[in-house]
Amino acid sequence: RAWKRLHDGDVRVALGPRSAIFAPCRNVSLIVLDEEHENSYKQDVSPRYHAREVAIARASIDGATVILGSATPSLESYHRARGRGYVSLGLPKRVGGGDPPLPSLVDMRSERKAGNLSVFSAALASGIRARLKRGEQTVLFLNQRGYSSFVMCPDCGNTIKCRRCSVTMTYHRDKSLQCHYCDLGMAPPKRCPACGGHNLVRRGLGTQKIEAAARSAFPGARIVRMDSDSVKHRGARENIYREFSSGEIDILIGTQMITKGWDVPSVSLVGIIDADTALHFPDFRGSERTFQLITQVSGRAGRGMVPGEVIVQTWNPEHPALDAARRGDLEGFYGRELRDRQEAGYPPFSSLLRIIVRGEDEREVANMAGVLGDRLRTIPDCGGRPSILGPSSAPLERIRGEYRWHLFAKFPETEPPGESIRASLRGLKMKSRGPRVALDVDPVNML
Numbered sequence: 032r033a034w035k036r037l038h039d040g041d042v043r044v045a046l047g048p049r050s051a052i053f054a055p056c057r058n059v060s061l062i063v064l065d066e067e068h069e070n071s072y073k074q075d076v077s078p079r080y081h082a083r084e085v086a087i088a089r090a091s092i093d094g095a096t097v098i099l100g101s102a103t104p105s106l107e108s109y110h111r112a113r114g115r116g117y118v119s120l121g122l123p124k125r126v127g128g129g130d131p132p133l134p135s136l137v138d139m140r141s142e143r144k145a146g147n148l149s150v151f152s153a154a155l156a157s158g159i160r161a162r163l164k165r166g167e168q169t170v171l172f173l174n175q176r177g178y179s180s181f182v183m184c185p186d187c188g189n190t191i192k193c194r195r196c197s198v199t200m201t202y203h204r205d206k207s208l209q210c211h212y213c214d215l216g217m218a219p220p221k222r223c224p225a226c227g228g229h230n231l232v233r234r235g236l237g238t239q240k241i242e243a244a245a246r247s248a249f250p251g252a253r254i255v256r257m258d259s260d261s262v263k264h265r266g267a268r269e270n271i272y273r274e275f276s277s278g279e280i281d282i283l284i285g286t287q288m289i290t291k292g293w294d295v296p297s298v299s300l301v302g303i304i305d306a307d308t309a310l311h312f313p314d315f316r317g318s319e320r321t322f323q324l325i326t327q328v329s330g331r332a333g334r335g336m337v338p339g340e341v342i343v344q345t346w347n348p349e350h351p352a353l354d355a356a357r358r359g360d361l362e363g364f365y366g367r368e369l370r371d372r373q374e375a376g377y378p379p380f381s382s383l384l385r386i387i388v389r390g391e392d393e394r395e396v397a398n399m400a401g402v403l404g405d406r407l408r409t410i411p412d413c414g415g416r417p418s419i420l421g422p423s424s425a426p427l428e429r430i431r432g433e434y435r436w437h438l439f440a441k442f443p444e445t446e447p448p449g450e451s452i453r454a455s456l457r458g459l460k461m462k463s464r465g466p467r468v469a470l471d472v473d474p475v476n477m478l
Contacts, residue, residue: 049074049082052089059093062086066291067099067108068323073475081473083108102330103323106316106372109365110379132332132339133359134303134325136348150236150244155302155342159245163252163281167337168297171245171284172328173238173304176258177201180235182208184223191220191231197429203260204239213431241284241304249282257285290328296335301328306345306353313426314477315377318352322364325356376418376441378473384417384440384452385474387425390466393434397422399466400436403456407440410451417442427478 036042038055045054049072052062064072064086072082083099090097099108099117112119125131137152147153162169181199182191190199193210200208202219209216222229242256255261255271262268268288274280276295283289309320325343333339345353355364373380386407388400400422407419421438428435440452452470 052082052085059089059095061096061098062090063098063100065100068101068103068105070320070475073473075471075476077469079469079471081475084473103326103361106319106365106368107379110369131330131359132301132341134329134341134343134357136353136357137342137344138348139344139346149248150241150304151248151302152342152344155344156248158300158302158340158342159249159282162300163249165299166278166297167299168275168278168280168295169282169300169302170289170293170298170328170331171241171282171302171304172286172290173236173241173284174286174308174324175235175237175305176211176239176260176286177209177237178204178239178243179233180237182219182231182233184226184228185230185232186228187223187226189223189225191224195429195432197427201237202233203237204243212427236305238284238286245282245284253279253281255280255283257283257289259286259288262288287324290324290331293331294334295331297337298332298334299337299339301332301339301341303328303341303343306343307347307350310347310350310352312478315372315375316475316477318350319368321350322352322356325353326359326361329356376443380443382442383473384442385437385471385477386440387435387437387469387471388422388466389430389433389435389469391433392466396434396436396466397424399468400438403468404438406456407438407452410440425478 033042033045034055037045040057043056045051045056047054064083067083074080074082083105086097089095101108104112108117111117135154137154139152142152145153149156151159159169179202182202183189191208192198193200193213193215195215196210196212198210198212200210200215200217203209206219207216208219219231221231223231238256238258239260242254245252245254255274257268257271262271271280271283272293275283275293278297303325306321306325309317309324311317314320329339329341332341343353343356347353351367352364355361355367369379372378377383386400386403388396388403390396390399404419404422407417410417418441419438420441422436423438425435425437456468
């Protein structure tokens with residue numbers, strides 16, 4: 032219905048997620064991508080497009096202007112704004128006045144040495160109590176839902192994994208194990224499947240565990256959790272926002288869905304429970320995402336007359352991304368990241384192509400990936416011969432019962448030559464029930 036109204040010209044503004052970039056609006060003159068650095072603008076299934084690149088292409092066709100808005104722009108956009116065709120427009124002052132709070136880092140290693148085994152550091156617990164006493168609000172962020180991130184056997188070290196995916200299953204408060212990749216659910220085993228041990232333990236943090244710890248540590252506080260498990264029902268997200276905005280909630284605990292767009296003046300404390308999550312992934316954008324996340328979450332505090340405070344709990348306080356976020360040094364961090372990317376030949380100084388091969392037979396998948404690697408190495412020089420990385424098994428080597436291998440081709444500062452790639456893929460003997468091949472230009476997800 033909305034599509035037809037746009038097509039017929041009954042309405043003149045389209046507002047939506049990444050697919051809205053294809054809306055059938057006529058006489059388009061302005062396209063705005065809010066939070067343009069967000070990974071969700073890239074679609075990971077076919078057709079694999081990035082809404083930012085589609086917006087730029089559509090604006091060129093329609094003669095429109097594109098505004099890419101972000102307090103922490105992607106490194107690609109930041110690089111383009113430094114003389115690569117973009118115009119940089121800054122907002123040096125915070126809307127409504129005042130300075131955004133700079134995060135303070137808490138070394139959780141020191142907390143453990145001091146005997147504090149709680150999920151809350153002494154500084155964060157003290158800060159929450161002070162806000163409760165003054166009638167102010169607190170936001171606690173952890174980008175991991177569930178209660179515990181894995182169940183393990185201390186006798187042999189085995190972890191309970193999904194039988195369809197090569198990932199550990201997450202323990203939820205309803206006493207179930209769930210795979211967050213294929214949604215497989217099961218009851219926790221009473222004995223270790225590997226050694227038969229009876230002493231299975233739960234390890235790792237999830238938002239449900241933070242909620243339980245907060246209810247125990249701060250009795251009487253009005254606490255609400257907001258993640259994809261708690262907002263499954265229609266209207267749940269809006270209800271939580273309304274209650275939080277009206278001061279009916281003292282402590283809001285949530286995942287990434289609470290990091291942007293929340294303008295609540297009485298929030299004076301933001302606590303980031305574990306800032307190191309993205310640093311552990313095999314992804315060259317890990318530092319960038321960590322810096323962006325801390326900066327974005329920090330922006331939820333001190334948006335009214337009450338000064339804000341941000342406490343970041345970390346096991347790596349010396350990490351450059353965390354140190355730059357602590358100092359609010361966007362220019363310094365982006366400059367260092369650009370130098371590192373240029374030295375390694377990663378975007379924005381190259382164009383990256385990821386090829387994913389998946390199938391139920393691991394040997395066939397590995398063989399197909401090897402053939403593709405050999406063929407890609409024969410691509411002719413096109414402004415610089417591509418560098419081929421791999422093939423190797425993907426970090427998530429099995430999802431939904433399919434094995435996954437991948438390889439990368441880095442093209443120096445050029446678009447991947449589509450025709451040459453298509454030519455190298457022609458003639459592959461693809462069985463109807465054999466491995467499948469997917470191409471992802473400028474990938475965002477490396478797992």
